[in-house]
Amino acid sequence: MSLDSPTVKPHDRLAAALAEDMAAVNTLIRESMASKHAPRIPQVTAHLVEAGGKRLRPMLTLASARLCGYDGPYHVHLAAAVEFIHTATLLHDDVVDESRQRRGRPTANLLWDNKSSVLVGDYLFARSFQLMVEAKSIRVLDILANAAATIAEGEVLQLMASQSLATDEPVYFQIIRGKTAALFSAATEVGAVLAGRPEEEIRALFDYGDALGVSFQIVDDLLDYWGTDATGKNVGDDFRERKMTLPVIKAVAAGDQTERAFWARVIEKGDQRDGDLEHALELLNAHGALEQTRTDALAWAGKAKDALAVMPRSDMRDMLADLADYVVARVN
Amino acid sequence: MSLDSPTVKPHDRLAAALAEDMAAVNTLIRESMASKHAPRIPQVTAHLVEAGGKRLRPMLTLASARLCGYDGPYHVHLAAAVEFIHTATLLHDDVVDESRQRRGRPTANLLWDNKSSVLVGDYLFARSFQLMVEAKSIRVLDILANAAATIAEGEVLQLMASQSLATDEPVYFQIIRGKTAALFSAATEVGAVLAGRPEEEIRALFDYGDALGVSFQIVDDLLDYWGTDATGKNVGDDFRERKMTLPVIKAVAAGDQTERAFWARVIEKGDQRDGDLEHALELLNAHGALEQTRTDALAWAGKAKDALAVMPRSDMRDMLADLADYVVARVN
Numbered sequence: 001m002s003l004d005s006p007t008v009k010p011h012d013r014l015a016a017a018l019a020e021d022m023a024a025v026n027t028l029i030r031e032s033m034a035s036k037h038a039p040r041i042p043q044v045t046a047h048l049v050e051a052g053g054k055r056l057r058p059m060l061t062l063a064s065a066r067l068c069g070y071d072g073p074y075h076v077h078l079a080a081a082v083e084f085i086h087t088a089t090l091l092h093d094d095v096v097d098e099s100r101q102r103r104g105r106p107t108a109n110l111l112w113d114n115k116s117s118v119l120v121g122d123y124l125f126a127r128s129f130q131l132m133v134e135a136k137s138i139r140v141l142d143i144l145a146n147a148a149a150t151i152a153e154g155e156v157l158q159l160m161a162s163q164s165l166a167t168d169e170p171v172y173f174q175i176i177r178g179k180t181a182a183l184f185s186a187a188t189e190v191g192a193v194l195a196g197r198p199e200e201e202i203r204a205l206f207d208y209g210d211a212l213g214v215s216f217q218i219v220d221d222l223l224d225y226w227g228t229d230a231t232g233k234n235v236g237d238d239f240r241e242r243k244m245t246l247p248v249i250k251a252v253a254a255g256d257q258t259e260r261a262f263w264a265r266v267i268e269k270g271d272q273r274d275g276d277l278e279h280a281l282e283l284l285n286a287h288g289a290l291e292q293t294r295t296d297a298l299a300w301a302g303k304a305k306d307a308l309a310v311m312p313r314s315d316m317r318d319m320l321a322d323l324a325d326y327v328v329a330r331v332n
Numbered sequence: 333m334s335l336d337s338p339t340v341k342p343h344d345r346l347a348a349a350l351a352e353d354m355a356a357v358n359t360l361i362r363e364s365m366a367s368k369h370a371p372r373i374p375q376v377t378a379h380l381v382e383a384g385g386k387r388l389r390p391m392l393t394l395a396s397a398r399l400c401g402y403d404g405p406y407h408v409h410l411a412a413a414v415e416f417i418h419t420a421t422l423l424h425d426d427v428v429d430e431s432r433q434r435r436g437r438p439t440a441n442l443l444w445d446n447k448s449s450v451l452v453g454d455y456l457f458a459r460s461f462q463l464m465v466e467a468k469s470i471r472v473l474d475i476l477a478n479a480a481a482t483i484a485e486g487e488v489l490q491l492m493a494s495q496s497l498a499t500d501e502p503v504y505f506q507i508i509r510g511k512t513a514a515l516f517s518a519a520t521e522v523g524a525v526l527a528g529r530p531e532e533e534i535r536a537l538f539d540y541g542d543a544l545g546v547s548f549q550i551v552d553d554l555l556d557y558w559g560t561d562a563t564g565k566n567v568g569d570d571f572r573e574r575k576m577t578l579p580v581i582k583a584v585a586a587g588d589q590t591e592r593a594f595w596a597r598v599i600e601k602g603d604q605r606d607g608d609l610e611h612a613l614e615l616l617n618a619h620g621a622l623e624q625t626r627t628d629a630l631a632w633a634g635k636a637k638d639a640l641a642v643m644p645r646s647d648m649r650d651m652l653a654d655l656a657d658y659v660v661a662r663v664n
Contacts, residue, residue, distance in 0.1 A: 035485055035488070037485060037489050037503075037506055038485055038488040038489045038492060039492075040488055040491070040492055041485065041488055092450050092451070092454060095446070095447075095450055096446075096447040096450055096451060114427070114428075114446070115427075115428040115491055116488070116491065118424050118427055118428055118450055119424070119428060119484060119487045119488045119491060120484075120488060121454075122424060122453075122457070122483075122484040122487070123481065123484035123485060123487075123488060125454070125457055125480070125484075126477065126480035126481035126483070126484045127481055129461060129473075129477040129480060129481075130474075130477040130478065130481055132477075133470060133473045133474050133477050136470050138465060138468050138470070141461075141465045141473060142462075142465050145458065145461040145462040145464075145465050146462065148457070148458035148461060149455065149458035149459055149461075149462055151454075151458070152451060152452075152454040152455035152457075152458045153367055153369060153370055153373065153455060155451045155454070156367070156370040156372055156373055156448070156451045156452060156455060157369050157370045159372070159447055159448065159451060160370060160371075160372055171369075174369055
């Protein structure tokens with residue numbers, strides 16, 4: 001089967017096109033997570049980094065740099081830095097959410113302890129910072145420092161907004177821009193900055209990453225109510241964790257007083273009983289909340305593709321556009 | 333009482349000499365911890381930042397920049413960045429140690445929760461990174477990124493080395509260089525780098541901060557067995573937490589088989605009974621472990637003062653030398 005066959009997933013086509021760079025990223029990641037003195041660090045890191053994640057974020061940096069014609073070595077450092085920020089965030093998220101499973105395996109906080117997850121996460125943040133400094137670009141550092149602050153602010157905001165029916169769409173978008181889109185947009189923007197492209201193209205690659213990240217997170221939140229075993233998501237996880245995601249926000253906004261009382265009981269009070277998830281799904285369907293959420297996800301994927309219009313045509317541009325379609329294909 | 337009177341503490345003399353700069357640092361800290369969207373962030377941060385800490389680390393950056401004749405604005409940003417790294421570390425430390433009190437007040441993890449401490453700590457790390465980027469110096473960023481990685485590595489190392497009698501003096505020094513000296517030395521080094529001083533002086537200010545930090549931590553660990561109410565330390569906290577600090581390492585190394593069995597029971601097994609702390613103190617005294625630890629602390633304070641010799645004479649240099657004496661005065 002040829003790699004440009006439409007039956008090959010865009011993610012796999014990108015991975016094949018970037019295979020050499022990605023091998024360099026993986027080598028740099030392995031070198032950077034080594035610690036002569038504290039073997040716990042590479043143990044915990046490897047557990048996550050080598051768990052077969054899709055490496056989507058570092059791939060975005062590599063793809064953006066390639067699309068922009070960058071021919072230096074530092075897109076590899078920035079891609080590794082982006083993956084380390086992501087890994088550090090996952091380690092801390094699993095502590096905060098008291099998660100027991102990630103990617104089908106026990107979490108680090110379960111295998112070791114919360115302490116190791118907190119401190120190894122801090123180490124990876126610091127390491128990512130060292131990797132970024134290698135590129136010796138103040139503008140790149142500024143972008144990634146801002147992204148790191150937006151991510152952390154989004155996480156705190158999510159902590160405060162969950163379990164509250166007052167959480168509306170603007171707050172939801174602030175949260176997902178923080179927890180997901182900020183790193184996507186920084187990952188693509190720095191590729192264009194490294195390559196010294198004009199402001200219009202830097203902005204376009206920021207917009208692409210931002211819209212792709214928003215779309216990605218909306219789909220993820222939708223699948224939590226719409227998923228099947230094939231998507232690898234368990235229906236109802238977010239419901240049980242009382243998270244105010246887009247489908248619920250839409251259903252709450254459209255609901256009458258009786259429905260509001262139901263949501264207040266299950267989300268705000270956390271008093272969940274047999275049949276509640278099924279009733280929630282009925283309400284989501286009755287108000288078209290899942291369908292509207294799906295429409296929003298498709299619109300954001302469309303924005304991501306539109307943003308690429310100012311970039312010169314190339315195979316890489318087509319692959320990034322296809323990637324936006326692919327992100328929403330799970331709900332299409 | 334005049335400020336140069338010998339009865340005024342060196343720390344207070346420094347604070348008076350740097351009052352204007354420190355006011356600018358405090359303003360920048362307040363501005364930087366604001367978050368429009370997530371009020372939990374300034375609440376948690378203010379709880380620590382405004383708890384009346386000594387601001388020793390940012391003061392070192394300001395003093396070093398002043399000593400080096402720096403006349404730009406960015407020592408203020410770097411001092412605030414250093415304080416944020418320190419505050420973030422305290423937030424995460426209290427989660428890892430499950431602490432309930434700091435500086436005589438309930439910890440953030442107790443007042444709010446572990447989640448807030450982890451995520452607000454991450455936010456402050458990111459903010460400190462943004463503040464550093466303002467100075468637009470790759471070398472400064474390199475120094476602070478390396479310090480951040482050394483701190484995190486030291487914390488992980490401490491996690492693994494505590495409760496193990498195999499922890500020896502070299503491991504102890506690696507740990508305290510990470511948890512304490514790395515930020516002290518980075519704080520002083522960046523002042524000299526900002527001012528564009530010759531390599532010899534940059535190295536001297538690094539060495540001063542490093543030796544001051546090592547001395548500071550040894551004194552802190554000594555006071556945990558030697559302290560009185562006047563020093564604000566509770567004798568035996570480290571013993572109860574089964575930490576392998578310098579006094580214990582020295583006593584274990586000098587002990588016979590019976591004593592080793594005692595240490596194995598209280599430190600490794602954590603089986604502590606009435607009278608164990610008193611017996612530990614007897615062993616520490618019998619082997620001169622406290623006295624030797626005190627001698628080490630004084631020697632490191634001496635190294636800190638010696639490092640300043642290459643700097644031109646000035647009031648600021650004298651104040652930094654006096655500060656080294658002051659750090660060990662608690663055990664002198």
